[in-house]
Amino acid sequence: MSDAATLDALFAAARTARARAYAPYSGFTxxxxxxxxxxxxxxxCNVENAAYPVGVCAEAGAISAMIANGGRRIAAILVVAGGEGLCTPCGACRQRIREFAGPDTPVYVAGPEGLRRSFTLEELLPASFGPDVLDAARSGA
Known part of the structure; x- marks a missing residue:
């Protein structure tokens, strides 16, 4: 899933979603x-709220869209934001991604100019807790 056409399509979709973000408080789309x-x-895209803790991250929105359309597995994910630094998924979103992805799943981080860095989910969330842990516990392993 890391071919150039897929990355281009992910970047275009993420960039379009970012343009529609609702971030009146932070301005960070x-x-x-x-x-x-x-x-x-x-x-x-991210959706802020005047009651700050109830905002929604872009990754959570993309996962919700996947679920609503019948998907259950993430092959790769790309996050795009402005600024000079890397905008990697927050801790909560790393766990959300883990629910539907394995340790080797690519996580791409981009800025408006394009790809800045790629990670595996394992690099961002080492020794993670996921559905496989619960499956093993239920089976007595």
Whole structure:
């Protein structure tokens, strides 16, 4: 899933979603797009709220769109934001991604100019807790 056409499509979808973000308080807009194993792309943007803790991250929006459209597995995800630094998924979103992705899943971080860096989910969330841990516990392993 790391071919150039897929990355271009993820970047375009994330950039479009970012342009639609609702960030009147921070002004920090974020877009995310993910691709499922069947090639379907789902995007989301951050949505702020006057009661700050109830805002929604772009990654959570993209995952919700995937679920709403019947997807259950993330093959790769790309996050795009402005600024000079890397905008990697927050801790909560790393766990959200983990629910639907394995340790080797690519996580791409981009700025308006394009790709800045790529990670695996394992690099961002080492020794993670995921559904496989619960499955093993239920099976007595």
């Amino acid at each position: 974020v877009g995310a797009a993910l691709v499922t194993p069947d090639g379907a792309i789902h995007a989301g």
